Amino acid sequence: MIDLQRRPELVCPSCLGPLVAEVSALACPACARPVATCPSEQAPYLDFIGQVDTGARGVGPRLMHSRALAQVYQRAWRPAFTAIAGGRRHDLGEELRLVDGALASARGGLVVDLSCGPGHTARHLARGGAFARVYGVDWSTAMLDQCAKRCRDQQSDVELIRADVARLPFASAAIAGIHAGAALHVWPDPAAAAAEIGRVLRDGGGFIASTFAHDGGALPRRAAALFEWISDARVFDQRALLGLFESHGLEDIQVLRRRALILFWGRRRARAAHAR
Ligand SMILES: C[S@@+](CC[C@H](N)C(=O)[O-])C[C@H]1O[C@@H](n2cnc3c(N)ncnc32)[C@H](O)[C@@H]1O
Numbered sequence: 001m002i003d004l005q006r007r008p009e010l011v012c013p014s015c016l017g018p019l020v021a022e023v024s025a026l027a028c029p030a031c032a033r034p035v036a037t038c039p040s041e042q043a044p045y046l047d048f049i050g051q052v053d054t055g056a057r058g059v060g061p062r063l064m065h066s067r068a069l070a071q072v073y074q075r076a077w078r079p080a081f082t083a084i085a086g087g088r089r090h091d092l093g094e095e096l097r098l099v100d101g102a103l104a105s106a107r108g109g110l111v112v113d114l115s116c117g118p119g120h121t122a123r124h125l126a127r128g129g130a131f132a133r134v135y136g137v138d139w140s141t142a143m144l145d146q147c148a149k150r151c152r153d154q155q156s157d158v159e160l161i162r163a164d165v166a167r168l169p170f171a172s173a174a175i176a177g178i179h180a181g182a183a184l185h186v187w188p189d190p191a192a193a194a195a196e197i198g199r200v201l202r203d204g205g206g207f208i209a210s211t212f213a214h215d216g217g218a219l220p221r222r223a224a225a226l227f228e229w230i231s232d233a234r235v236f237d238q239r240a241l242l243g244l245f246e247s248h249g250l251e252d253i254q255v256l257r258r259r260a261l262i263l264f265w266g267r268r269r270a271r272a273a274h275a276r
């Protein structure tokens with residue numbers, strides 16, 4: 001049974017109301033139904049989605065549900081894609097240092113590795129013991145199973161949640177820091193996800209993300225369109241991407257560009273007093 005008193009940040013993703021713990025589920029009294037199943041041996045994550053099919057469409061997004069990909073993702077897929085897009089060898093150490101810097105203000109609070117995949121960054125965040133809790137959130141059961149296995153093997157204290165980034169089961173302003181690595185380009189609705197990130201981050205909370213982007217030039221735009229056509233993954237226009245997150249409360253945005261790769265980070269603008 002999930003101890004909700006210790007996790008007041010968990011809410012119903014539909015109505016954002018408080019939840020009630022049942023033996024193997026969480027229920028929402030306002031919606032009058034169970035909204036999540038508790039972790040079990042077969043499904044070691046708190047599951048707010050339930051059905052197997054998430055509705056992911058297109059080659060790239062669907063691949064993320066493949067068990068074969070989940071197995072080789074961390075060792076082969078991620079370094080290869082990052083190297084091709086960035087035009088240089090993937091430097092994981094550099095990436096993790098940037099994540100640590102962007103989430104420094106979140107120390108002692110709750111952090112989320114959003115679309116955690118096999119969970120390399122989530123485990124890194126949990127390792128130092130700097131945060132009150134580290135959540136790994138994804139909607140792919142293949143990725144979450146891999147993540148759970150690796151967390152078990154490495155005795156990593158990461159709490160796994162199966163949820164859609166566009167409907168997060170967290171209370172507004174409850175989260176101190178969010179990392180979303182190499183994921184925005186496969187999210188079906190980045191605008192809805194950015195709105196959720198802006199909603200759940202507390203004032204001053206840190207956010208860092210990496211994805212594919214172009215600078216608006218004619219050639220990069222054409223290459224991006226070709227890649228999008230082949231993969232069904234997005235390549236963002238940098239200005240539009242940063243503008244989207246700004247419009248959902250991100251400020252002091254900093255950017256690191258490596259060819260088609262962008263890493264950007266910032267912090268949640270303080271809400272107006274009447275919006276708190
Ligand atoms: C390329 S992997 C990134 C994994 C990891 N964050 C990293 O830094 O390598 C993208 C992840 O986004 C997840 N994802 C895609 N759409 C999602 C959604 N709507 N909600 C939650 N996760 C999603 C996929 O399941 C996949 O695990």
Ligand SMILES: [Zn+2]
Nearest residue numbers: 012015028031
């Ligand atoms: Zn509800």
